[in-house]
Amino acid sequence: MLYLHADVRKRFEGQRWTEPASVYAREHRLREGELLSATDLELELQLLGYRLREQPARAGEYRxxxxxxxxxxxxxxxxxxKxxxxxxVLSIRDGRVSRLRDGNGEPLAEARLDPVLLGRFSPSKDEDRELVRLTEVPQHLIDALLVAEDRQFYSHFGISPTAIARAAWANIRAGQTEQGASTITQQLVKNYFLNSERTWWRKIREALMAIILEANYDKGEILESYLNEIYLGQDxxxxxxGVALASRYYxxxxxxxxAEHESALLVAMLRGPSxxxxxxxxxRAKSRRDLVLKMRADVGQLSSAEMQQLQRKPLGVVHTPRKLSGxxxxVLDAIKRELKSDVGAIDFKRSGVQIFTSIDAVTQRKAxxxxxxxxxxxxxxxxxxxxxxxxxRRNGLVRALVGGRDTDYAGFNRxxxxxxxxxxxxxxIIYYTALKRSPLFTLATPLQDSSFVMRAxxxxxxxxKNYDGQSRGIVSLHRALSESLNLATARLAMEVGLKQVEKSLREMGIERPIALWPSLALGALELSPLEVATLYSGIAHGQQxxxxxxxxxxxxxxxxxxxxQTESLGELHPASSFLTAYTLQEAVRDGTGKSLGARYPSLNLAGKTGTTNDTRDxxxxxxxxxxxxxxWLGRDDNQSTGLxxxxxAMQLFADMIAVKTSAPLSLRLPASVRFAYLDGSGNAYGQACERMEWLPVIMTDEMRMECP
Incomplete structure (x- = not known):
């Protein structure tokens, strides 16, 4: 008995559970003027589990x-x-938040919505729970639990002799253990301390441990522990x-x-969640739920009319089980890897840690x-x-990430x-490297697009070779990039030097080994989509x-x-970065991405296509x-895609633009860049002259006002 007493206290007074880490999407701070569609806002509310009501009366409801x-x-x-x-209260007009008020009609500088729960990381691979305090549990759930499971909870000392006698007589008559008379305290002991075998010795030990528990802890602690420990199904x-996690799941x-009828269903499931x-x-679930509601009416917790009204309600569960573990x-794979790379900054094995991310739940679902x-x-x-x-584009934070065709499959994260x-x-990157050497290279610099052979x-x-097998002869630098000409690009790479190209790649965040073969000029470098996103982040930002x-x-x-802490991997030359981004806008407008530009002519999109040998990627x-x-599109067996x-890949990009609210791309013009008429030697003129183009240029000399 002394051993049992010490064992119960030791195990119950320590940290009873480690609550899994909760991973949240980006917090949405609503502001007037924000770019937002009514469809996106409603999708976010649905992802949060908010319910549409004609007259919202409770938190988690909207109209x-x-x-x-x-x-x-x-x-x-x-x-x-907190x-x-x-x-x-808000209004949306022309795709922007036009009015933002509180419940009293007073203007709000901003309004914060709770973030979407993306998933949970648990130190245990086979169980999950969300801890709750007794004061946070709805009273109607406690009432339903006690009336259905243990009506003498507040008066017994851990066991109920009356219930034991009734169950014992039934078991003697049956010749086997057929009925139980466990109090809530005994159920807690069974779930927390013991296994599920049904023997007389286990029942005796359960009763003794329940008495010890009641002698050392008050009823509130026991009930709270039960509500957090009880098994309610499988995800x-x-x-x-625990009832808190079960509420989110069901x-x-x-x-x-x-609501009261929903609490009754949770209590009904205690007898067997499956x-x-x-x-x-x-x-069967509705029949048991209705019985719990009747029990409440029998003891006066509900009137007959209230009982009947609640029994007419549907079960109220979501259409499919709500995934809780990912x-x-x-996304969760990426976040878990990032946690490990942060050198212990966040110990997600600590109980109850909240991890806040930059993931936009609406954008993620759309992607x-x-x-x-x-x-x-x-x-x-x-x-x-x-x-x-x-x-x-501005801060480099990841907003969405898709790892494969089956977005629910936790396998190879492409x-x-x-x-x-x-x-x-x-x-x-090759053109950016060249443009850093202005005025030697400008967007108007003529390049030779003709075949050649290099011998090692x-x-x-x-x-x-060019993709179509044709040579273009003399082309301007900006046209060579916007039309993705292989011959002109390869010649340019050899002229600026592969070591300089490697230097630019390092400046842009690429850490893996780079083989300085001539084929590097045409993309003979293997990167993941996430690495490519880092590579382009400086050009998209303009500098960082x-x-x-x-x-x-x-x-x-x-x-x-x-x-x-806000961090940057480095800085690009802002003027050269601008010229590169400007040319990528041209690529979409009338280069290799012109079908995209024709689809969204007002968005000024910038972009670059990429195709590898035999259309594998x-x-x-x-x-x-x-x-x-x-x-990125490709096959896991590295065979041709035919695309x-x-x-x-550009078609998926176009589809993503179609479902998001977009503003036209506006590139920030660096102080050293001006638009002028350029000749092939990099000279800038203030008036239109023969064989010149109106282009941005890094100004190193005064603009010439007269044609040559």
């Missing part, structure tokens, strides 16, 4: 009247503060423990938002649908795979691990090379906060005013 929203926002603990439940391989909302599954056995496996539908359209044979990485030849997507010391030769991070902050259970990297988007960058 929509065309372009106007009335939202009862949930209480939430953000990184910097906000209570609040009312947000894949993980067991769901109803898609926090425990505090449960047997009373609302999805597999809905009639509905976005590629998944774009990849899935796009691949089904381009490839009926199901052999084609894809990856997509979306970064914020966005991070598919190292594939990048092809022509490398060309802008060992006798091997390299003879590049931004690492591809997704974690921005963390909050620990004790209130400690960790924030990622299809790439497109592009950006609007908000996002840098990298798309170029324009016919494959």
């Amino acid at each position: 929509r009247d065309d372009q106007q929203f009335y939202i009862r926002a949930r209480a939430f603990t953000f990184v910097d503060q 906000l209570p439940e609040r009312i947000v 894949g391989q993980r067991a769901i423990h 109803f898609g909302k926090p425990l505090q938002e449960l 047997y009373y599954s609302p999805w597999r056995n809905s009639e 509905g976005m496996p590629a 998944e649908l774009v990849v899935s539908k796009g691949l089904n359209r381009l490839d009926e044979g199901k052999a084609l795979q894809a990856a997509m990485v979306i970064k914020d 966005a991070l691990d598919a190292k594939r030849a990048v092809g022509s997507t490398l060309k802008p 010391d060992d006798g091997k030769t390299w003879q590049p 090379v931004m690492p591809s991070h997704a974690i921005v902050a963390a909050r620990f259970d004790d209130g400690e906060v960790w924030r990622r 299809s790439w497109f990297v592009g950006f609007d005013d908000e996002y840098l988007i990298v798309t 170029t960058g324009a016919s494959g």
